[in-house]
Amino acid sequence: MSERKLIWLFVEGCVAVLLLASSAWSAPNCAPVGGAFMTNIGGFGPNTTLGVITGDIKGAVGVTILGVETGANGTTTVTVQHHLVTETGDTVYIHEAHAIGVFVAPGLFAITNYQFHIFGGTGRFQGATGDMSAIGEADFNTGHLIGRYTGQLCTVASGTP
DSSP: OOOEEEEEEEETTEEEEEEEEOOTTSSOEEEEEEEEEEEEETSSSTTEEEEEEOTTSOEEEEEEEEEEEEOGGGEEEEEEEEEEEETTSOEEEEOOEEEEEEEEETTEEEEEEEEEEEEEESGGGTTOEEEEEEEEEEETTTTEEEEEEEEEEEESSSSOO
């Protein structure tokens, strides 16, 4: 049975009622998501990472490092562009993001504030939106990066995002 919604329209003193069936343009299905990511720094070039993402979003993930900026109080901001393909072949589009953290030892970067936004993709991610945050660490001495992400993902397809 499809879900139906009533929409009340008020136009210059007149009232009209529309009965809409649920469709791909209905309110999105939202759910909490979380998991981990693990990449190698320099995965496919000197300013890149390449690895895997697990949990509710599974697949291959990498970033291109666009810039590094030292801020106040010893913080460092790493600006990145994500590349994510799920294990089923869907592409996930993610806005440019900023990983903010501090160096806790030579070459060891603690990521304390990493916010990123999903704005669509292909397959089940077409029309999807989501806000995520992550924490983690990058060891530039060994070339290893690991982190944990949490957030909410909204899809227009029915079922669990």
